[in-house]
Amino acid sequence: MIDPLFDDLPGMLCFARVVERRSFTAAAAELGVSKSMVSTRVARLEERLGERLLVRTTRKLTVTDAGMNLYARCARVLEEATAAVRGASDADRGRIRLNAPVSFAQMYLAQPLARFLRATPGAHVELALNDRLVDLVEERVDLAIRITKLRDSSLVARQIAVTSLNVVGAPDYLERRGRPEQPGDLLGHDCLRYLHLRVEDEWRFYGASGRIAVPVTGPLTANNGTALREAAVAGVGLAVLPRFMVDEDLRVGRLVALLERFAPRPMGVYAVHAAGRRPPARVRRLIDFLAAAFRGTSWA
Numbered sequence: 001m002i003d004p005l006f007d008d009l010p011g012m013l014c015f016a017r018v019v020e021r022r023s024f025t026a027a028a029a030e031l032g033v034s035k036s037m038v039s040t041r042v043a044r045l046e047e048r049l050g051e052r053l054l055v056r057t058t059r060k061l062t063v064t065d066a067g068m069n070l071y072a073r074c075a076r077v078l079e080e081a082t083a084a085v086r087g088a089s090d091a092d093r094g095r096i097r098l099n100a101p102v103s104f105a106q107m108y109l110a111q112p113l114a115r116f117l118r119a120t121p122g123a124h125v126e127l128a129l130n131d132r133l134v135d136l137v138e139e140r141v142d143l144a145i146r147i148t149k150l151r152d153s154s155l156v157a158r159q160i161a162v163t164s165l166n167v168v169g170a171p172d173y174l175e176r177r178g179r180p181e182q183p184g185d186l187l188g189h190d191c192l193r194y195l196h197l198r199v200e201d202e203w204r205f206y207g208a209s210g211r212i213a214v215p216v217t218g219p220l221t222a223n224n225g226t227a228l229r230e231a232a233v234a235g236v237g238l239a240v241l242p243r244f245m246v247d248e249d250l251r252v253g254r255l256v257a258l259l260e261r262f263a264p265r266p267m268g269v270y271a272v273h274a275a276g277r278r279p280p281a282r283v284r285r286l287i288d289f290l291a292a293a294f295r296g297t298s299w300a
Contacts, residue, residue, distance in 0.1 A: 008044070008045070008048075009077070009078070010041060011041040011042070011044055011045045012045070012074040012077060012078060013031065013074075013078060014027060014031065014033075014037075014038045014041040014042055015041070015042050015045055015053065015067075015070065015071070015074055016071060016074045016075060016078060017030055017031060017038075018038060018042060018054065018061070019054075019063050019067065019068075019071045019137065020137060020140060021140075022061050022137070022138050023061065024038050024039055024042075024056075024061075042054065045070070049066070049070065051064070051066040051067075051070075052064050052066065052067075053066055053067035053070060054067055068275075071277060072275075072277050072278070074277075075277030075278060076277070076278050093122035093123065093282070094122070094123065094124070094280065094282055095124045095125075095126055096123060096124070096125050096126065096142050096143060096282055096283055096286055097126045097128070097140060097141050097142045097143070098125055098126065098127050098128070098141070098142065098143050098144070098145075098286070099127075099128050099129075099130060099134050099136075099139075099141045099143070099144040099145070100127065100128075100129060100130075100144065100145040101129070101130070101131050101145060101146075101147055101225070102129040102130070102131050102224055102225075102226065103131075103224065103225045103226045103229075103245055104145060104147060104244065104245075104269070105127065105129050105145070106129070106226070107244070107245070108244070108294075109127070109145075111293070112289055112290055112293035112294075113125055113127070115289060115293070116285070116286055116289040119289075120282065120285060120286075123282050123285075123286075125286070128141075131196055131223055131224055131225070132196055132223070133146070133196075136155070136272070136273065136274045137274050142273065142279060142280070142283050143271060143272070143273050143279070143283050143286060143287065144271075144272050144273070145269065145270070145271060145272075145290075146269075146270045146272050147163065147242060147267055147268070147269050147270075148267055148268070148270070149265070149267055149268070150268060150270055150272070154274065154275050155272045155273070155274065155275055156272065156273055156274070156275050157268075157270040157271070157272045158270060158271045158272075158287055158291060159268045159269065159270050160269050160270065160271055160290050160291050160293075160294040160295075161244075161268070161269035161294040161297045161298065161299070162266050162267070162268055162269065162298050162299070162300060163242040163243045163244045163266060163267055163269060163298075163299040163300070164242070164243045164263060164266045164299060164300045165240055165241070165242055165243070165263065165264040165265075165266070165267065166240070166241060166242075166243055166246060166250070166257045166258075166260070166263065167180075167186075167203075167238055167239070167240050167257070167258040167259045167263075168232055168238065168239055168240075168241055168246050168249070168250070168255040168256065168257055168258065169232060169237070169238040169239075169255065169256055169258060170232060170233055170234070170235040170254065170255060170256070171253065171256060172235045173232075173235040173236075173237065173238070174256060176235075177189060177190070179256075179258065180238075180258055180259060181259075182259075182262075183203070183205045183207070183212045183214045183259060183262050184212075184214060186203065186214050186216055186238070187214070187215070187216075189216075189218075189237065189238050190217075190218040190219055190236065190237030190238065191203065191216035191217060191218040191237055191238050191239070192218050192219075192220045192221075192222070192228045192231050192232060192236060192237045192238065192239040193216065193218060193220070193221040193222075193228075194221075194222065194223070194225065194228060194239075194240070195221055195222060195223040196223055201215060201216060201217065202214065202215055202216065203216050203240055203264075204264055205259065205262035205263070205264060206262060206263070206264065206265065207261075207262050212262065218237045218238075219236065219237065220236055220237065225241055225242070225245055226245070228241060229241055229245055229246060229249070232255060233249060233254050233255060238258065240264065242267065242299065243299035243300065244269075244299040247299055266300060269294065271286075271287045271290050271291070273287075
């Protein structure tokens, strides 16, 4: 069934670009029209629907709940209109902006992406590696890989793998400093900390009585897991790292897993996209490729 908003495609396009760019000025520049025209088109949509879609202040533009619901409809209708013009055979063509954590991408994404690109002529992946959590809408990201305990309800997520978290240390470090047997023993150790944690100077464990939070200190803090792994292998200190990153090191003895009885809870590896819109066919196809590539994989 054709959405009745099809009769105002220019207004829908203006509104969608404003939501995606979080700016009337940027949307107008991309569309090649005046800012006043974009503003007028959006105002007409608000008037027609009887809803406030955007809240503007001098410093920020916020999308209301009604606006996010409309954006989902706009994205769907615009995709249908584009497909009608281009033809269904072009559904997989175009750019996919993919964001992923640096270490995971370097270790595990090359092969799945190669298979996807061979099987999807006309698709182009723009891969950005970043360990911080990016705003998918504001930074125009089509798909992101997140390794986390996912809580953000504004994201649609598909779990593609699971990884445990391990406290690890090099054999020579443990020989010099001793092996911690309880989480509290970490108070006497050099702990290598990850900058992007909400509480970077605290490591959390789980025992019979529940969660155990341990304040930690050490000579190195970094915003990248590979840097912490290399420092741990070099004997600089102990680190908490996902199993996918240290699996081989543990297998060959470069690192030793510690405090396994108190291990932090596993994290999911997710392919996520913004909830306000149905992703294009090429993005859905990439999600399917990633899910197939990691099916049965568990770094536990």
